Amino acid sequence: MHTAYRESIHELIDGTIGNIRRAELERHLADCTDCRAWLADMEAIRDTAGSLDPLEPPDGVWLQIAGRLRQEGRVALPPARQPARVRHVALLAIAASLLLAVGAAIVMLLPQYRTNNAGPRAAAVGTPAPQPGNPGGDVAVESVEAEFRLAEQHYQNAIAKLEQAVKLDQAASGQNGNTLDAQTAAMLQKNLQVIDQAIAESRSGLRSDPLSAAALASLFDALRSKVALLQDTIALMNEMRKGNSAGAAQIVDGLNKS
Amino acid sequence: MALVERCRQGDLGAFEELYRAHAGKLFSVACRMLGNTADAEDLLQEIFLSAHRKLDGFRGEAALGTWLYRLATNHCLDYLRSRAARTDQLTDVLDDEPGYFTAGSPGLAEQTVTKMDLERALARLPEGCRAAFVLHDVQGLEHREVAQALGIAEGTSKSQVHKARHRLRALLSERH
Numbered sequence: 001m002h003t004a005y006r007e008s009i010h011e012l013i014d015g016t017i018g019n020i021r022r023a024e025l026e027r028h029l030a031d032c033t034d035c036r037a038w039l040a041d042m043e044a045i046r047d048t049a050g051s052l053d054p055l056e057p058p059d060g061v062w063l064q065i066a067g068r069l070r071q072e073g074r075v076a077l078p079p080a081r082q083p084a085r086v087r088h089v090a091l092l093a094i095a096a097s098l099l100l101a102v103g104a105a106i107v108m109l110l111p112q113y114r115t116n117n118a119g120p121r122a123a124a125v126g127t128p129a130p131q132p133g134n135p136g137g138d139v140a141v142e143s144v145e146a147e148f149r150l151a152e153q154h155y156q157n158a159i160a161k162l163e164q165a166v167k168l169d170q171a172a173s174g175q176n177g178n179t180l181d182a183q184t185a186a187m188l189q190k191n192l193q194v195i196d197q198a199i200a201e202s203r204s205g206l207r208s209d210p211l212s213a214a215a216l217a218s219l220f221d222a223l224r225s226k227v228a229l230l231q232d233t234i235a236l237m238n239e240m241r242k243g244n245s246a247g248a249a250q251i252v253d254g255l256n257k258s
Numbered sequence: 259m260a261l262v263e264r265c266r267q268g269d270l271g272a273f274e275e276l277y278r279a280h281a282g283k284l285f286s287v288a289c290r291m292l293g294n295t296a297d298a299e300d301l302l303q304e305i306f307l308s309a310h311r312k313l314d315g316f317r318g319e320a321a322l323g324t325w326l327y328r329l330a331t332n333h334c335l336d337y338l339r340s341r342a343a344r345t346d347q348l349t350d351v352l353d354d355e356p357g358y359f360t361a362g363s364p365g366l367a368e369q370t371v372t373k374m375d376l377e378r379a380l381a382r383l384p385e386g387c388r389a390a391f392v393l394h395d396v397q398g399l400e401h402r403e404v405a406q407a408l409g410i411a412e413g414t415s416k417s418q419v420h421k422a423r424h425r426l427r428a429l430l431s432e433r434h
Contacts, residue, residue: 010420014401041366041427048371049395057285061299062277065306066270074310075270 002028002035009039013046066249155223162230166237184236184252191229198222262322266313277306280323283397284330290392291334293381301337305330320406327399327407331389338385366431379429383422390415391422 008025011017017025029036069075199222205215236251264272284305288298309329316325380388393404394415404415 007420010416010423014416014419016401042423044366044371045376045423045426045430046395048373048376049391050398052286052290052373052376052396054282055286055289055295055298056282057299057302061285061302062274062281065277065303066274068303068307069270069273069310074268075273076268 002032005032005035009035009042012039013042063249063252067252070249152219152223155220155227159223159226159230162227162234166230166233187252188229188233192226195222195226195229199226262313262316262318265310273306273310276309276322280326281306283323284326287327287330287389287392287397288334290377290380290396291331291385291389292337297337301330301333305333308333321403324399324403324406327393327397327403328409331393331408335385335389366427371430375430376426379426382429383425387418387422387425390418391426394419395423 005025005028008017008021012022012025029039066075199219202215202219202222205212206219209215232251232254236248240248261272261276265276281302285298285302288301288305289295292298292301305326309326312329316322320328380392383391389408390404390410393399393407394401399407401412401415401419404410404419405412408415410418
């Protein structure tokens with residue numbers, strides 16, 4: 001190959017050669033087999049390079065970027081999530097109304113329960129206990145306990161309806177190929193197990209001490225956590241179905257922190 | 259600039275839009291610069307997190323894509339240098355290797371250049387000319403854009419791409 005024409009050949013390949021040099025190079029190429037072969041090699045390399053397949057990063061890369069931006073507080077939080085599917089709106093509305101009613105009842109009843117339960121225990125530290133012959137304290141305790149049993153039942157109903165919605169979503173997502181990835185599914189399962197364990201332990205505590213305000217508060221905390229987790233699971237599946245990986249990443253990130 | 263402005267204001271949806279528009283190109287560059295996808299995935303994260311941090315400094319003198327290419331190639335080159343330092347590899351002298359052009363090689367003759375052959379040969383190129391070649395011949399940038407992306411003169415971009423083609427020809431002709 002004649003080195004004098006090397007740059008001209010590259011410029012010809014790049015499409016940047018001027019008319020005069022192009023004409024000169026073409027005259028040379030007509031007579032020089034080596035330079036023609038060299039030009040063919042350069043063109044083959046450029047053409048093959050230009051045909052290399054574009055590479056796409058896996059989806060997980062964006063999820064991790066979004067998670068880190070959120071963790072570092074560098075992005076605004078999204079507006080409140082709305083379930084997208086109409087056929088679940090009724091279930092979710094029922095669950096929400098139950099929770100509002102139950103939540104309000106618990107807020108009103110828990111201090112009363114603590115006050116009523118303080119009697120026998122407070123006596124041990126010198127506070128007067130309810131007087132014998134005055135049944136008012138026992139009646140109040142039974143009444144409040146009944147309210148709590150009712151409240152717990154409402155929670156259980158809400159949880160059952162949410163679980164039903166989750167199952168429907170999972171079935172629909174499976175049909176559409178939008179299933180949760182194994183890592184997220186395992187994390188949700190683990191969080192559910194932890195919450196169920198907390199519910200079981202709180203119930204066990206209440207069985208051995210039905211008047212324990214701490215066990216009761218713990219039970220309702222765990223029930224609230226379960227409701228929130230189920231709501232997040234539904235929201236996550238909705239975001240995935242919409243193809244909103246940013247929204248899904250934020251929910252997963254929130255679940256990781258919870 | 260509207261998209262950049264929304265990103266600056268912390269709009270994650272806007273940043274995802276920016277990511278979707280450019281991630282494939284930058285990932286392709288990173289894979290070919292680093293030679294493996296696992297490192298490229300890690301680096302892609304760092305590139306976009308860095309882009310998010312530095313968006314305030316983006317004034318629009320260059321196209322957003324070129325600005326991102328520059329960020330990506332700088333990350334790749336820094337990574338390669340630190341990897342070379344860890345493994346005691348001497349790579350910084352290769353771009354100016356003497357006898358680069360004068361060394362004779364049999365040429366490709368009638369051999370077909372397959373994509374796989376080219377990918378393998380690419381991984382053996384010196385870093386500087388590999389970056390210029392990937393941006394110019396693979397990604398299709400003009401020399402002016404390659405120069406902006408790598409922070410070099412346009413003439414240097416041309417000479418690096420030309421060196422890369424020479425070297426690739428020699429590497430590909432060694433196949434048989």
